[in-house]
Amino acid sequence: MxxxxxxxxxxxxxxxxxxxxxxxxxxxxxxxxxxxxxxxxxxxxxxxxxxxxxxxxxxxxxxxxxxxxxxxxxxxxxxxxxxxxxxxxxxTGSGPETLMNCLNKSRTKTKLQKHGIPTATWCEIDKPLAKLPEKMAFPVIVKPLYEGSSKGIHNDNLVDNNENLLKKTGELLEKFQQPMIVETFLNGREFTVAMLGNGDSLKVLPIVELNFDSLPAEANRLYSFEAKWIWDRTEKPLEIFTCPAKLSEELKDEIEATARNAFRILNCRDWCRIDLRQDASGKVNVIEINPLPGIIPDPHANSCFPKAARAKGLNYIDIINCVLTSAIERSQ
Ligand SMILES: Nc1ncnc2c1ncn2[C@@H]1O[C@H](COP(=O)(O)OP(=O)(O)O)[C@@H](O)[C@H]1O
Ligand SMILES: [Mg+2]
Missing domain, CATH: 3.40.50.20 (Rossmann fold)
Structure with missing residues (x-):
């Protein structure tokens, strides 16, 4: 071809x-x-x-x-x-509507919530927020509505009082010139799930856990811009991912089922990576969906999708082949 x-x-x-x-x-x-x-x-x-x-x-x-x-x-x-x-x-990959829905973190969450998939309580704002809505409690995380790759998500986006909330939301609205979402911070374990295929042949690759103990001692437990791009360098990588994650059968099943449902509800195609995190009660919540996942080829760089694929015995060409074959099959 x-x-x-x-x-x-x-x-x-x-x-x-x-x-x-x-x-x-x-x-x-x-x-x-x-x-x-x-x-x-x-x-x-x-x-x-x-x-x-x-x-x-x-x-x-x-x-x-x-x-x-x-x-x-x-x-x-x-x-x-x-x-x-x-x-x-x-x-290959998802269509325009899915890409639009998944880039907008609030729209993704609305769709997930409508179908009963757990996702942290949130509000969308276009003005600095002086007081947290009643349904929410500190700590919260403030994120640009439609960015990715941890852009705009810095270590100090985690906020635990109204004074900082007003300051942080004002600062980020000004810097990114787009709405923000303010979201309840899920303080449990975090996972990311790479998926390949469609329909009945959708494969969930081995689950990656984010290992926040590898971050500098004073850092907040989130995969921030600093964690992704500054503290982690190819020449001195952080041990940030564990793959396959060490999980009970029950938790593994819950993560996989939640990721599969989210893939289906947002009409993803061929491949995708879904970020999830446990809330205080241990329930697995979806954070966001990446229908155009990053795939940095260098095995020494921390790139989740290729890492998950390698844990399943799939190399880089296998990923490309799987995505392409899935797309060709469904296009016929
Ligand atoms: N509600 C939340 N609770 C806990 N951590 C969060 C939450 N939202 C985001 N994070 C942290 O911030 C990181 C980046 O957020 P995410 O929404 O995945 O943005 P991006 O599109 O930049 O990857 C996540 O991997 C996670 O560590
Ligand atoms: Mg993410």
Whole structure:
């Protein structure tokens, strides 16, 4: 097959602004993987929105492998899938509506809640918040409504009084120019679950647990921007993930069932990674859903999806092959 890889290649450096875009090593490794699988493969860098259609029209791909996060705005992840639908080119991964729903953390939670999937109580705000709503209790975490890769989620986004709430919400609203969600902080164990496939053949890969004891002693127990991008460097990785997580059968079943339900309710396709955390009573809650999961190829870098795949004996090319095969099967 002739396959185009739609992506957003990150400019050099670890600035927070560029953090969700793709590392050149990811793009190169996917292209090599597609070629190893016997396909023709070409990169379509989507950093110039106006050039995407022209490039696709000239390549005329049979299929697109889509990892493009998009550029700006709350619908940015849907831009490429929408264009591919207009051009009638089949592609891997979730469709525009799912990408839009999952990027918006409040909309995801509303859908989960409607279907009875546990998710922490929250409120959405577009003005600084002076007092916590009655249904909520401190501590809470403040997060930008539609970011990812821990962008805007710093160690000090955890707030435990009204004074700091007003200060933090004001500061983040100003910095990110988008609404925030204020969410009850779940203080239990945290897990992330990588999934591959669709329908009855949806596979849940070995569960990853986040090991917050590996963070600096004074750090809050959350996977913050600092934890993901500053304290954890390839040359000196944090021992942040345990995979497979050590779990009782009961807890493993609860995590897997919750992740499967969330995948189905949000209409995810082909692959996805779901973040979950236990509340004070031990119940597993969904934090958020990532239908375009990060896949950094370097096994020394802490990238959850490839790590979970390796624990199941799947290498990087196996991930690419599984995503592509699932997408081809459901597109027929
Ligand atoms: N309600 C919550 N309770 C506890 N920790 C949370 C909560 N929401 C987010 N976190 C922490 O912040 C991290 C990043 O939040 P998340 O919503 O997954 O954003 P991102 O899209 O940037 O990954 C999570 O992995 C978790 O450690
Ligand atoms: Mg997350």
């Amino acid at each position: 002739r396959i185009a890889l739609t992506c957003n290649i990150r400019p050099a450096g670890y600035s927070e602004k560029y953090i969700e875009w793709d590392d050149p090593s990811t793009v190169e490794t996917i292209i090599q993987g597609l070629k190893t699988l016997g396909h023709e493969a070409e990169v379509v860098d989507c950093m110039q929105r106006d050039a995407i259609e022209e490039k696709l029209t000239s390549i005329k791909p049979d299929f697109v492998f889509n990892i493009a996060e998009g550029l700006t705005g709350e619908n940015r992840e849907s831009v490429v899938p929408q264009l591919l639908e207009k051009l009638n080119i089949p592609y």
